[in-house]
Amino acid sequence: MPGRPPMPLDPPDLPPHAPADAPTTVLPPVPDLVAGPVCPAAPEPVRQAIPDPPAQPPAVPAPSFPEPAAPAAARAFRPLLTDAPGLNWSGPGDGWSHEWAMQTIAEHRPAPAPAVGVTAAEQPPTARDIELIRDSLAVVEPVADRATAHFYALIFLHHPEVRALFPAAMDVQRDRLFRALLAAARGADDPAALRAYLSALGRGHRRYGTLTGHYGPVGECLVQALARYAGSRWDAATELAWRRVYRLVSSIMIEAAEEAARTSPPWWHGEVVRHERRTRDVAVITVRPDQPYPFRAGQYASLETPWWPRVWRHLSFASAPRPDGLLTFHVKAVQAGWVSNALVHRAAPGDVLRLGPAAGTMTVDHGSPADLLCLGGGTGIAPIRAMVEELAEYGRAGRAVEVFYGARRAGELYDLDGLRELARRHPWLTVRPVVSGTGPAEGALTGELPEVVGGFGSWTGRDAVLSGPPAMVRRGVGVLLRCGVSPERIRHDLVGDLAAG
Numbered sequence: 102m103p104g105r106p107p108m109p110l111d112p113p114d115l116p117p118h119a120p121a122d123a124p125t126t127v128l129p130p131v132p133d134l135v136a137g138p139v140c141p142a143a144p145e146p147v148r149q150a151i152p153d154p155p156a157q158p159p160a161v162p163a164p165s166f167p168e169p170a171a172p173a174a175a176r177a178f179r180p181l182l183t184d185a186p187g188l189n190w191s192g193p194g195d196g197w198s199h200e201w202a203m204q205t206i207a208e209h210r211p212a213p214a215p216a217v218g219v220t221a222a223e224q225p226p227t228a229r230d231i232e233l234i235r236d237s238l239a240v241v242e243p244v245a246d247r248a249t250a251h252f253y254a255l256i257f258l259h260h261p262e263v264r265a266l267f268p269a270a271m272d273v274q275r276d277r278l279f280r281a282l283l284a285a286a287r288g289a290d291d292p293a294a295l296r297a298y299l300s301a302l303g304r305g306h307r308r309y310g311t312l313t314g315h316y317g318p319v320g321e322c323l324v325q326a327l328a329r330y331a332g333s334r335w336d337a338a339t340e341l342a343w344r345r346v347y348r349l350v351s352s353i354m355i356e357a358a359e360e361a362a363r364t365s366p367p368w369w370h371g372e373v374v375r376h377e378r379r380t381r382d383v384a385v386i387t388v389r390p391d392q393p394y395p396f397r398a399g400q401y402a403s404l405e406t407p408w409w410p411r412v413w414r415h416l417s418f419a420s421a422p423r424p425d426g427l428l429t430f431h432v433k434a435v436q437a438g439w440v441s442n443a444l445v446h447r448a449a450p451g452d453v454l455r456l457g458p459a460a461g462t463m464t465v466d467h468g469s470p471a472d473l474l475c476l477g478g479g480t481g482i483a484p485i486r487a488m489v490e491e492l493a494e495y496g497r498a499g500r501a502v503e504v505f506y507g508a509r510r511a512g513e514l515y516d517l518d519g520l521r522e523l524a525r526r527h528p529w530l531t532v533r534p535v536v537s538g539t540g541p542a543e544g545a546l547t548g549e550l551p552e553v554v555g556g557f558g559s560w561t562g563r564d565a566v567l568s569g570p571p572a573m574v575r576r577g578v579g580v581l582l583r584c585g586v587s588p589e590r591i592r593h594d595l596v597g598d599l600a601a602g
């Protein structure tokens with residue numbers, strides 16, 4: 102058995118870059134804010150007035166499920182990791198982290214009563230509150246790892262019943278929480294978008310087992326942790342600001358979760374029915390959900406594998422809703438990616454995954470008369486493939502769709518045959534493979550995907566969708582803006598990230 106880490110006063114360092122599919126959180130206030138491919142601030146494109154818009158895809162009716170049903174023909178879940186002392190550094194079940202947490206908390210006893218009146222904390226946040234929150238976050242940012250470790254230590258010590266909702270390894274989780282707080286503070290400028298996002302977040306948190314009663318204690322722990330690490334920047338006005346914002350955030354999430362509980366289960370089970378290795382690292386996985394699963398092309402789901410309990414990873418649907426109800430995902434095994442490696446290298450037909458509800462706003466606007474330009478990089482092609490399928494079913498006649506599909510090597514264009522097959526059947530669709538690395542690239546354009554698209558000249562008047570590595574999306578947006586695409590016509594899955602600069 103691996104030895105326990107020494108007993109430092111500080112928790113282990115966070116990895117500089119969290120793997121794409123590292124653990125996601127299970128508690129409010131905003132843990133998933135940065136975990137998903139789509140962030141809340143995606144602007145709704147300007148809708149044109151057009152006669153007789155084509156039919157939208159029918160929404161799959163969501164039946165009422167008081168409790169999630171047992172999966173049909175499910176294989177028993179056999180977690181790979183049920184006890185990992187070296188990883189499970191945080192939580193009352195772990196002696197090392199327990200000791201550390203006791204020490205840190207003893208140093209800083211919970212603040213007595215809040216310094217502000219209940220009534221004041223119940224008021225909606227003001228613009229000044231948002232400023233105070235941003236100021237205090239700026240102070241906490243350099244010590245974010247300690248602040249978030251302290252936050253979780255407080256939760257796990259004072260509310261140990263909550264520990265079971267979290268993944269065993271908490272390191273990436275800590276990083277996510279703070280980045281989420283930053284993203285929420287930034288998003289406060291657009292209350293409508295933030296509300297939409299928080300509602301989705303509240304619905305999504307049902308899959309973790311989050312209950313309405315968890316929000317209050319979590320808020321208290323958050324305020325205490327921030328109070329400790331905001332140092333002299335913390336005062337009564339800042340505390341009031343945090344309480345108001347937290348109250349608003351949690352009320353939106355709770356309302357959405359309770360609303361969703363009336364019509365849909367907190368999660369779905371999905372049995373793997375097909376597993377195709379397309380390259381060494383990429384698998385295309387088809388899943389049969391145990392109940393009707395409502396979604397739109399361009400959205401994504403959170404997935405949990407049997408091997409890494411409570412570790413969720415976002416994946417886009419790679420096909421439009423179809424009559425047999427099956428769902429397809431494209432997964433690339435990334436370095437240190439627990440979920441992605443399990444899905445690519447271990448999953449097989451018969452394995453049962455868990456799925457959270459569909460989320461994301463990068464859907465096709467069938468009311469738009471504009472031609473559509475799509476940039477898909479690597480497995481980022483997945484939602485674009487789904488959107489093309491949906492357009493084939495419901496798109497308006499005469500709307501041209503151009504897909505640029507980028508990879509580093511020709512052999513990595515794992516979905517090119519399928520896209521070309523679609524293009525053969527639908528003359529409105531053009532598919533252009535783009536290869537950025539050296540090596541043979543027969544039939545493909547060469548160069549970095551954004552620059553290749555920019556080389557085509559003006560794209561004025563188009564709707565555009567981008568999906569792929571964040572750097573590609575960022576550069577792609579810049580190129581499209583320079584090529585005449587209006588900002589409100591550009592959709593991608595990194596809006597919050599881009600807003601961050």
Ligand SMILES: NC(=O)C1=CN([C@@H]2O[C@H](COP(=O)(O)OP(=O)(O)OC[C@H]3O[C@@H](n4cnc5c(N)ncnc54)[C@H](O)[C@@H]3O)[C@@H](O)[C@H]2O)C=CC1
Binds near residue numbers: 572573576
């Ligand atoms: N699996 C899924 O359902 C989805 C995945 N994604 C994301 O898509 C990404 C796919 O990653 P990989 O397949 O490894 O792609 P990759 O790293 O192999 O790159 C794919 C394409 O993007 C271009 N690219 C990469 N970095 C670039 C940069 N800095 N500037 C300009 N172009 C750049 C490459 O030249 C290539 O054309 C991941 O970040 C994943 O999270 C996004 C949406 C859905």
